[in-house]
Amino acid sequence: MDLTYTEEEEAFRAGLRAWLSRALPQLPAKPNPLDWPARRSYDTAWQRMLYDAGYAGLHWPEAAGGRGATPTQHLIYLEETEKAGAPYVGANFVGLLHAGPTIAAEGTAEQRARWLPPVLRGDEIWCQGFSEPDAGSDLAALRTKAVRDGDDYVVTGSKIWTSHAEVADWCELLVRTDPQAPKHRGITWLALPMDAPGITVRPLRTLAGSAEFAEVFLDGVRVPVANRVGAENDGWRVTMVTLSFERGTAFVGEVVACRRTLAEVAAAARANGSWDDSELRRRLGGLNAEFTALWRLTQWNVSEAQRGGGVPGVGGSVFKLRYSHARQELFDTAARVLGPDALDLDRALTLDRLSSLSYTIAAGTSQIQRNIVAERILGLPKGR
Secondary structure, three states: OOOOOOHHHHHHHHHHHHHHHHHHHHOOOOOOOOOHHHHHHHHHHHHHHHHHHOOOOOOOOHHHOOOOOOHHHHHHHHHHHHHOOOOOOHHHHHHHHHHHHHHHHHOOHHHHHHHHHHHHHOOOOEEEEOOEOOEOOOHHHOOOEEEEEOOEEEEEEEEOOOEOHHHOOEEEEEEEOOOOOOOOOOEEEEEEEOOOOOEEEEEEOOOOOOOOEEEEEEEEEEEEHHHEEOOOOOHHHHHHHHHHHHHHOOOHHHHHHHHHHHHHHHHHHHHHOHHHOHHHHHHHHHHHHHHHHHHHHHHHHHHHHHHOOOOOOOHHHHHHHHHHHHHHHHHHHHHHHHHHHHHOOOOHHHHHHHHHOOOOOOOOOHHHHHHHHHHHHOOOOOOO
């Protein structure tokens, strides 16, 4: 893998930096991080600015409305926007990082034309309806059922940990369409309109006080068959495409953010005298090496995805597994450096530390990722 940049790539970087220097001062003040309706407005306004400037869906194929940028240009974009302090995808993340790429890869021409432009413009927000109270890590155990009735599916069941359901227009929804089939073979992927009759959303409050997740109850909700992505009962394969994006590329911008946080923690250690602790310096040095390696792994994974037709491979599980633990180690170290100040809930770093606790569960638990690495990369036999 060639890690040097071409003249064309450096020109792309320079153009992006110039645009960011003009665009960021135009943004309004950031809303309260716990106010998701306000954050939706803020995030979608930024998304529209990206769209108008030609940076929305930068790495998406041109046929899907993107710019068809190379993997290196995509990584340059993530690096420069993070360094500049630009907003991240926020409330847009399911549409931009999960549902949109899945529809681009698996949807029909009509589905791509209907759903992708609003995602790229920031007009519509998506949420993720995968997990259920009894189907988390064992996602294929889901029981929300969809019964075919003419041109509709009638959906009954419930979902939990549904990201941004309270502000979403659409939901990527997994349902069971054949209860007699083996559990991995009777699942279907649907696009659910969140304003359909029969939907009840009950927000869930996290440890940090945010209501970015919700329970969703579906009572005889009618979803058009035209909203099915992929074939009936082929939803598990489509879901693996979604999860490959979630584990393979959805966290890459956060690696840059963690590297910046690490630099801030090191500066704080120098300022308050804790830098004199040699064990702490070794730990900070180890974290620096860890996140540098994760960034190189990110480059490799994105390059592999490009060679694989745009869909990340199982290498994303290696990244997700190690990144989840490295992030927790980073914020534990930050708390050690900051001392009592690390308990201040008005500090972004404190909220980040609380959210880091979920990373070894979200997007597939670390145990699930280890199984994927063992079976699909190392070729080890399945556990019994």
